[in-house]
Amino acid sequence: xxxxxxxxxxxxxxxxxxxxxxxxxxxxxxxxxxxxxxxxxxxxxxxxxxxxxxxxxxxxxxxxxxxxxxxxxxxxxxxxxxxxxxxxxxxxxxxxxxxxxxxxxxxxxxxxxxxxxxxxxxxxxxxxxxxxxxxxxxxxxxxxxxxxxxxxxxxxxxxxxxxxxxxxxxxxxxxxxxxxxxxxxxxxxxxxxxxxxxxxxxxxxxxxxxxxxxxxxxxxxxxxxxxxxxxxxxxxxxxxxxxxxxxxxxxxxxxxxxxxxxxxxxxxxxxxxxxxxxxxxxxxxxxxxxxxxxxxxxxxxxxxxxxxxxxxxxxxxxxxxxxxxxxxxxxxxxxxxxxxxxxxxxxxxxxxxx
Amino acid sequence: xxxxxxxxxxxxxxxxxxxxxxxxxxxxxxxxxxxxxxxxxxxxxxxxxxxxxxxxxxxxxxxxxxxxxxxxxxxxxxxxxxxxxxxxxxxxxxxxxxxxxxxxxxxxxxxxxxxxxxxxxxxxxxxxxxxxxxxxxxxxxxxxxxxxxxxxxxxxxxxxxxxxxxxxxxxxxxxxxxxxxxxxxxxxxxxxxxxxxxxxxxxxxxxxxxxxxxxxxxxxxxxxxxxxxxxxxxxxxxxxxxxxxxxxxxxxxxxxxxxxxxxxxxxxxxxxxxxxxxxxxxxxxxxxxxxxxxxxxxxxxxxxxxxxxxxxxxxxxxxxxxxxxxxxxxxxxxxxxxxxxxxxxxxxxxxxxxxxxxxxxxxxxxxxxxxxxxxxxxxxxxxxxxxxxxxxxxxxxxxxxxxxxxxxxxxxxxxxxxxxxxxxxxxxxxxxxxxxxxxxxxxxxxxxxxxxxxxxxxxxxxxxxxxxxxxxxxxxxxxxxxxxxxxxxxxxxxxxxx
Numbered sequence: 001x002x003x004x005x006x007x008x009x010x011x012x013x014x015x016x017x018x019x020x021x022x023x024x025x026x027x028x029x030x031x032x033x034x035x036x037x038x039x040x041x042x043x044x045x046x047x048x049x050x051x052x053x054x055x056x057x058x059x060x061x062x063x064x065x066x067x068x069x070x071x072x073x074x075x076x077x078x079x080x081x082x083x084x085x086x087x088x089x090x091x092x093x094x095x096x097x098x099x100x101x102x103x104x105x106x107x108x109x110x111x112x113x114x115x116x117x118x119x120x121x122x123x124x125x126x127x128x129x130x131x132x133x134x135x136x137x138x139x140x141x142x143x144x145x146x147x148x149x150x151x152x153x154x155x156x157x158x159x160x161x162x163x164x165x166x167x168x169x170x171x172x173x174x175x176x177x178x179x180x181x182x183x184x185x186x187x188x189x190x191x192x193x194x195x196x197x198x199x200x201x202x203x204x205x206x207x208x209x210x211x212x213x214x215x216x217x218x219x220x221x222x223x224x225x226x227x228x229x230x231x232x233x234x235x236x237x238x239x240x241x242x243x244x245x246x247x248x249x250x251x252x253x254x255x256x257x258x259x260x261x262x263x264x265x266x267x268x269x270x271x272x273x274x275x276x277x278x279x280x281x282x283x284x285x286x287x288x289x290x291x292x293x294x295x296x297x298x299x300x301x302x303x304x305x306x307x308x309x310x311x312x313x314x315x316x317x318x319x320x321x322x323x324x325x326x327x328x329x330x331x332x333x334x335x336x337x338x339x340x341x342x343x344x345x346x347x348x349x350x351x352x353x354x
Numbered sequence: 355x356x357x358x359x360x361x362x363x364x365x366x367x368x369x370x371x372x373x374x375x376x377x378x379x380x381x382x383x384x385x386x387x388x389x390x391x392x393x394x395x396x397x398x399x400x401x402x403x404x405x406x407x408x409x410x411x412x413x414x415x416x417x418x419x420x421x422x423x424x425x426x427x428x429x430x431x432x433x434x435x436x437x438x439x440x441x442x443x444x445x446x447x448x449x450x451x452x453x454x455x456x457x458x459x460x461x462x463x464x465x466x467x468x469x470x471x472x473x474x475x476x477x478x479x480x481x482x483x484x485x486x487x488x489x490x491x492x493x494x495x496x497x498x499x500x501x502x503x504x505x506x507x508x509x510x511x512x513x514x515x516x517x518x519x520x521x522x523x524x525x526x527x528x529x530x531x532x533x534x535x536x537x538x539x540x541x542x543x544x545x546x547x548x549x550x551x552x553x554x555x556x557x558x559x560x561x562x563x564x565x566x567x568x569x570x571x572x573x574x575x576x577x578x579x580x581x582x583x584x585x586x587x588x589x590x591x592x593x594x595x596x597x598x599x600x601x602x603x604x605x606x607x608x609x610x611x612x613x614x615x616x617x618x619x620x621x622x623x624x625x626x627x628x629x630x631x632x633x634x635x636x637x638x639x640x641x642x643x644x645x646x647x648x649x650x651x652x653x654x655x656x657x658x659x660x661x662x663x664x665x666x667x668x669x670x671x672x673x674x675x676x677x678x679x680x681x682x683x684x685x686x687x688x689x690x691x692x693x694x695x696x697x698x699x700x701x702x703x704x705x706x707x708x709x710x711x712x713x714x715x716x717x718x719x720x721x722x723x724x725x726x727x728x729x730x731x732x733x734x735x736x737x738x739x740x741x742x743x744x745x746x747x748x749x750x751x752x753x754x755x756x757x758x759x760x761x762x763x764x765x766x767x768x769x770x771x772x773x774x775x776x777x778x779x780x781x782x783x784x785x786x787x788x789x790x791x792x793x794x795x796x797x798x799x800x801x802x803x804x805x806x807x808x809x810x811x812x813x814x815x816x817x818x819x820x821x822x823x824x825x826x827x828x829x830x831x832x833x834x835x836x837x838x839x840x841x842x843x844x845x846x847x848x849x850x851x852x
Binding site for chain 2: 215216217218221224225229232233237239
């Protein structure tokens with residue numbers, strides 16, 4: 001006879017269950033992912049080398065991973081700062097492109113003299129914040145869904161990016177849609193370790209500021225109430241609207257800074273490929289970090305590692321893009337399922353018994 | 355007799371909610387049960403449906419003593435309860451809800467049998483309702499019919515309807531009353547809980563009245579009682595036994611609301627309301643719910659704008675002030691709906707307790723360390739005896755019971771700087787012990803010199819606690835010249851007479 005299954009929401013999982021479900025889910029996800037790769041023709045003995053050594057343990061590999069993780073930390077902050085206020089920022093790429101465009105404009109038009117590089121970063125943040133502004137205004141004034149507005153604003157941003165690359169920002173000496181290469185003074189400092197640059201320091205500072213603000217200031221306290229119950233926040237005298245505006249604009253600024261760090265830290269020019277997939281990666285990292293800034297660097301490195309490994313599998317073993325995405329997706333799905341176990345308890349009740 | 359309850363008593367902590375209550379019910383009869391909020395009707399019915407266990411007393415069904423050990427036992431004994439708040443799964447159709455209910459039976463019948471039973475029941479009972487539409491799309495009256503079908507499907511012979519007409523329009527209520535008569539004619543025994551005398555007289559065979567846990571009028575034939583008998587039994591005399599305030603002081607005017615008008619979306623909720631609360635006073639604002647109480651409270655606190663009028667607290671003209679500014683001069687708010695307007699349910703207990711102190715900067719102006727918040731919460735948990743917090747102040751506040759959740763709000767709102775406390779239905783949904791606790795805290799605040807504006811639909815609460823009483827009706831506030839209307843005068847004011 002059929003058994004009936006019920007789900008009960010747990011009143012809160014203990015640290016042991018949390019840790020166990022996380023480790024279990026990660027192990028399961030990695031095992032399934034490895035099985036997929038082996039089935040796709042990657043030699044078993046190469047897996048450790050490709051997925052661990054070349055990504056996290058070798059100096060050059062780790063440098064690639066950290067370089068890729070740098071803008072991802074900003075992208076994840078852009079998602080998390082908004083999500084904490086239940087504001088779904090699905091337009092991280094759009095804000096990123098505006099940030100990249102603004103930083104590039106400062107560089108191309110030689111604005112700011114000796115302060116040009118800091119000015120590029122500030123311009124990137126302003127660009128990102130301005131690009132998210134319409135969505136938060138439309139949401140608070142007219143109740144328009146921010147999901148739609150941020151998403152569509154990304155399309156506009158991409159068209160603007162192309163318009164500039166094929167026109168005002170285009171490199172006249174070159175037929176591809178890219179801007180001219182930046183001068184040395186317009187580039188973030190490198191540490192002599194691969195492409196790792198000062199952007200990673202900026203990202204860690206941003207993470208620390210966000211963690212401190214959310215965890216130990218009155219603003220962060222108010223944000224918890226506004227995010228969970230705006231009416232209660234209002235009745236308690238917290239400035240609900242201001243908290244929402246500041247958080248969302250800060251999120252947009254972080255996305256813009258991601259763009260600024262990419263053009264000034266690794267690309268040294270504006271291209272059409274800047275920051276692709278950042279919306280997806282940012283939201284995934286924020287979800288894995290449960291919108292907690294302190295965990296964002298850890299998960300950004302993890303997700304960047306998956307991407308770096310995927311790139312080399314494609315190049316060296318002819319694994320298709322699709323298989324790489326499946327292998328990555330399996331791990332993410334397993335991790336998300338792990339949080340389900342800590343949230344709900346599954347009960348089986350035999351039918352025929354009261 | 356189909357059902358006989360003898361000497362049922364029940365206490366929560368030290369408070370006797372039911373005191374040796376007798377009640378009986380015959381097959382084919384509609385027995386109306388009257389009583390004000392908190393009279394003990396729900397407790398009695400919860401004992402009957404197995405949710406509570408009586409401290410003393412016995413229950414007999416068809417002359418045989420039974421033990422209603424739990425809700426499943428009640429169903430097995432043929433007792434069916436239709437709660438005021440329906441227990442239906444909204445996205446499911448009526449039929450799916452009925453199948454769901456049947457799947458809780460000790461032996462689950464096959465689906466086809468259940469379907470056949472449903473069809474037969476619909477024909478026999480005359481409960482005609484669309485069964486294959488999601489419940490969410492049905493009207494309240496239709497949902498109620500599905501609830502009744504559910505109890506019948508589970509084999510109920512004794513039906514308890516808890517204030518079934520409170521949610522219905524007059525026409526729907528008439529339909530329900532004739533349905534109830536039909537069910538009784540088919541041999542069901544029905545307990546019909548209501549506030550409305552008209553319904554007792556039109557649908558009841560016999561009537562009983564509960565007041566403060568005692569049956570003050572028991573098992574009387576409806577023909578033998580008058581409206582006056584029933585209303586005086588329900589409301590009682592002038593003696594008010596609960597916590598009476600001794601030596602209430604009345605100082606200078608603390609809060610003065612004058613000509614307050616509150617509008618929203620073209621509708622006027624409060625019009626030209628005048629009200630003062632003195633230091634050290636509890637000013638009761640009586641009235642039937644939905645007459646502008648919530649809008650007035652929110653306008654005084656600054657959550658919604660005043661279209662006209664003034665709010666002055668101790669000389670501060672607050673007409674244009676923010677909520678934060680009003681709280682800054684000592685205004686506090688205990689809203690009627692705890693989870694919607696006061697608590698952030700997924701935020702920790704510590705944070706919910708600390709909200710006021712954090713906002714004012716009392717726990718640090720620049721950085722507010724979590725450790726300080728938890729220490730602050732710890733002292734309040736102890737001072738206010740917030741139970742269920744043993745799991746730690748770091749757990750979400752939604753895990754607390756209603757009474758403890760209300761203590762969290764009291765602990766947060768009634769602090770040393772509180773000057774005016776707006777308490778809206780502060781005991782709604784609480785058990786008797788928790789009610790007494792809330793009342794004591796409000797009295798304590800007033801005796802420290804704060805003013806309390808007590809907005810309540812519970813007349814007993816208003817009469818017991820208030821130094822002065824006003825009545826709000828359709829957004830207008832009125833009182834007698836001396837500010838102490840008696841029950842009859844309050845009744846007139848509620849109806850907008852006087």
